[in-house]
Every structure is written in C-alpha cells, then in structure tokens.
C-alpha cells in the first residue's frame with residue numbers, strides 16, 4: 001500500500017486523513033506531522049494515526065503531502081528537506097497549499113524531484129471532494145497515476161495545466177464556502193419568515209442535497225433545471241427577479257475574480 005505522510009494536520013489535512021481511512025486506506029500506511037501538540041494529540045486520539053516529525057514522516061513515505069498554510073510552507077519544507085529525500089526512490093511531493101507553484105518546491109528539493117500541485121476541497125472529508133491536479137516539470141505518468149489513485153479515494157480527480165490552478169482554486173477550492181454562505185443566508189431568511197431555525201435548516205440542507213443530486217444525475221443543464229422550477233408568474237420568478245436585481249450573478253463574478261487574484265498573489269509572494 002502507498003505510504004502517505006501528511007505534513008500539517010489542520011482542516012484540509014484532517015479531511016484527507018479521515019477520507020482516506022473511510023475509503024479503506026490502512027492506518028499503518030498513514031503518518032501525520034503536526035506542529036501544534038494539542039492538535040496532534042487530537043488527531044492521534046480520533047484516527048489512531050501515527051504522529052511524527054515532518055522529517056521522519058517524509059523519510060518513510062511514498063507520497064509527502066504538504067497541507068500547511070501557504071505562509072508555513074517554507075518552514076515545513078525546510079523540515080521535510082532534512083529527510084533523506086530522493087527522487088530516484090520514486091517519492092513524490094504533493095502540495096495542497098493555495099498559491100504556491102510547483103517551481104517553488106522544485107527549486108528547493110533535490111534535482112528532478114517530482115512535485116504535483118493539488119487544489120482539493122473539504123468535502124473530501126465525506127468522500128465527495130474534488131481534487132484538481134497540476135503536474136510539475138519532473139512528474140511522469142506513473143507519478144500522476146499514483147497521486148490520482150490516492151485522491152480518487154476521497155472524491156473526483158481532475159487534471160489541469162498549472163496555469164489554470166488559480167482559477168480552479170476560486171471555483172472548487174473555495175467553492176464549498178460559497179454554498180455554506182448561501183445556505184446560511186437562506187436559513188436566516190427562512191427564520192425571518194417565521195420558521196424555526198431547526199425547520200429552516202432541515203429544509204435548506206435537504207434542498208441543497210436534492211438540487212446537487214439532480215445536477216449530478218439528471219443530465220440536464222443548470223438552466224433547464226432552474227426553468228423547471230420557475231412557473232410563469234410564480235413564486236420562483238418573483239424570487240429570482242430580486243436575486244438578479246441585487247446583483248447575485250455579478251457578485252459571483254467579482255468574488256471568483258478576487259479569489260483567483262488572491263491565489264496568484266500568494267504565489268508571487270513566495271517566489
């Protein structure tokens with residue numbers, strides 16, 4: 001089995017660990033390096049996962065996953081680099097950090113070391129993530145297949161050229177937060193209309209789950225599905241008119257542009 005070291009046991013590191021274990025990955029083939037001791041203890045207790053230093057974790061791993069904040073990548077990589085790393089051993093580094101390009105790692109790792117940049121998202125926690133892969137210069141087909149195999153255990157896997165990864169970050173990396181925000185706003189609006197918070201939450205969550213399942217399974221476009229709910233002169237048309245009047249569509253254009261720019265900015269500040 002592929003041995004995986006996760007450097008950084010925060011929200012996305014935990015989502016990956018949890019998703020891999022739920023999909024049948026053996027706990028003995030997972031190790032996490034987490035610098036914050038109480039958090040490390042929490043992960044060990046929750047998942048029975050082995051906790052180690054970044055150096056030791058990287059030493060024995062086939063896949064080294066960097067899951068720290070972009071600003072912590074330098075220190076994490078310095079620690080990882082103390083391990084006896086060797087591209088010849090077919091080790092691969094997978095970076096989940098927003099903004100940090102593969103060239104950043106390639107400059108600092110032994111020559112020829114394969115690096116795959118990945119933009120995951122948190123639904124990997126429940127096996128419904130989407131991980132978008134962008135291979136670095138030294139990545140061969142076998143490396144990419146290995147990373148694809150690992151991440152397909154926790155959701156869908158898509159591959160793009162690295163030039164598209166800032167846009168991907170804006171769409172699917174940050175995307176779950178947009179849906180959570182929409183759900184939050186709808187729940188509050190339902191409460192404003194007199195529903196209890198529990199009822200409003202139940203209705204909104206199930207509506208989101210149902211709508212997502214239809215998008216996924218019906219084969220119909222978003223426009224067709226929306227039209228099917230929108231009766232002429234009806235309630236949905238009245239609501240959508242207000243959403244459009246209040247700039248929902250352009251708010252999303254602006255929001256995703258801001259996220260893409262921020263991802264690019266994180267990259268340039270870490271050259």
Ligand SMILES: NC(=O)C1=CN([C@@H]2O[C@H](COP(=O)(O)OP(=O)(O)OC[C@H]3O[C@@H](n4cnc5c(N)ncnc54)[C@H](O)[C@@H]3O)[C@@H](O)[C@H]2O)C=CC1
Nearest residue numbers: 008009010011012033034035067068069070072076097098
């Ligand atoms: N949270 C999300 O939805 C997504 C996050 N990402 C990326 O994943 C990375 C991690 O994000 P989060 O999990 O949200 O952050 P987080 O702050 O929850 O977790 C990062 C963890 O790394 C640990 N850490 C920092 N430096 C370390 C080191 N040198 N050695 C060991 N552990 C170290 C911290 O103590 C912390 O627990 C970021 O680069 C982010 O851009 C990517 C896609 C989605």
Ligand SMILES: O=C(O)[C@@H]1CCC=N1
Nearest residue numbers: 098169172173174175
């Ligand atoms: O907000 C962030 O920077 C990270 C990257 C994508 C989702 N969360």
